[in-house]
Amino acid sequence: MDAQQKIREQVTGNPVVLYMKGTPQMPQCGFSALAVQVLQACGVTQIFTVNVLAEPEIREGIKHYANWPTIPQLYVNGEFVGGADIVKEMYQSGELHKLLEGAKQQA
Amino acid sequence: MVAPESVKSSIEAGLACAHVEVIGDGEHFQALVVSSAFEGKSRVQRHQLVYAALGERMRVEIHALSMRTLTPLEWRSGG
Numbered sequence: 001m002d003a004q005q006k007i008r009e010q011v012t013g014n015p016v017v018l019y020m021k022g023t024p025q026m027p028q029c030g031f032s033a034l035a036v037q038v039l040q041a042c043g044v045t046q047i048f049t050v051n052v053l054a055e056p057e058i059r060e061g062i063k064h065y066a067n068w069p070t071i072p073q074l075y076v077n078g079e080f081v082g083g084a085d086i087v088k089e090m091y092q093s094g095e096l097h098k099l100l101e102g103a104k105q106q107a
Numbered sequence: 108m109v110a111p112e113s114v115k116s117s118i119e120a121g122l123a124c125a126h127v128e129v130i131g132d133g134e135h136f137q138a139l140v141v142s143s144a145f146e147g148k149s150r151v152q153r154h155q156l157v158y159a160a161l162g163e164r165m166r167v168e169i170h171a172l173s174m175r176t177l178t179p180l181e182w183r184s185g186g
Contacts, residue, residue, distance in 0.1 A: 031171060068151075069158050069165040070172070085173050086150045 003061030011075040014048035015103040019062050020072045021053050028053060031084035035072040038091045042100050076103045108133035109168050114161070121160025125179045134170040141182040150176065 001009075011017050016039065022028030024036045024047065039047055052059035052071055063069050066080040074081040076099055081087065090096040111129040114136050118127050126141040138157070145153045153176035158165050165172070 031173075063166075067155060080151065082151050083154070085175070086154065089150065 003057045004065060007058065007061055007065045010048065010050065011080075012078040014046075015077055016044055016046065016100065017048045017050070017075040018072055019050045019052055019058070019075075021051070023051055024049055029071070031070075032072045034084050035074060035087050038087055038096065039074075039100075042091065042097050044100055044103075076100065109136075109164075111136060114138070114164075114169065114172070117162075117164055118157060118160050121162070122156055126182065136169060136172045138172060138174040139177070140174060141177050141179055143179055145176055145178045146180075 018032075018035055018039065020027065020029075020032035020035060022032055027033035027036060036047070036049075050058055052062065059071070062071070062073055066073060068080065068083065070083050072084055072087075074083075074087050081099065082090070087096065090099070109131075110133075111131045114131065115127050115129040115138075118124065118129070118138065118140060122140070122142055123144060124140055124142045126139070128139040130137050140153075140157055142156075144156060148156070154174060157172075157174060157176065161169065161172070
C-alpha cells in the first residue's frame with residue numbers, strides 16, 4: 001500500500017485523526033503539543049494519532065495529501081481541518097467544539 | 108538562518124498583499140498577511156496561498172510559519 005492510500009484509510013477510518021511529531025504523551029514539537037491540548041480541551045477522548053517522525057513515508061506523503069507543507073495536521077470525518085494556527089483559531093471561536101460534536105456523534 | 112525580511116519578500120513576490128509583517132528567529136516565523144486574494148476563501152485556502160508563495164522554501168528552509176491571514180476589510184476592522 002502506498003502512503004497516499006494508507007493516509008486515506010487512516011483519515012476515513014477514524015473520526016478524529018492528528019498527524020503530529022511525537023505522541024500525545026511525548027510531543028516532539030510545540031505546535032503538535034498545542035494541537036493535542038486543544039483537542040483534549042474540547043473533550044475528545046479518542047484521537048487517532050500518527051507520529052510522523054516514526055513514519056518517514058507518511059511524513060512526506062501527508063504534505064501532498066492535503067497540499068499542506070507542515071505538521072501537525074488535523075482531520076475530522078475524513079476532511080482536512082487545518083494546522084496548528086487554524087485549529088487554535090477555531091478553538092477560540094468555538095467552531096472546533098461544534099465540528100468535534102459532529103464527529104463524536106458519527107463515531 | 109533565514110531573515111524574516113526575506114520571508115516577507117517571498118510572500119510579497121508570490122501573492123499580491125496589502126500588508127505583510129514577519130517576525131522570527133531564523134527558523135520559526137510568525138506572519139500577518141493581509142490580501143484581497145483571501146476574500147471568500149476559507150482559512151485553509153488562505154494559508155495554502157501563502158504556502159504556495161513560499162514554495163520550496165517552506166520545505167527546505169522554514170521549519171515553522173505561524174500565520175494570521177486577513178482580508179483588507181477584516182484587517183481594518185481589527186482582525
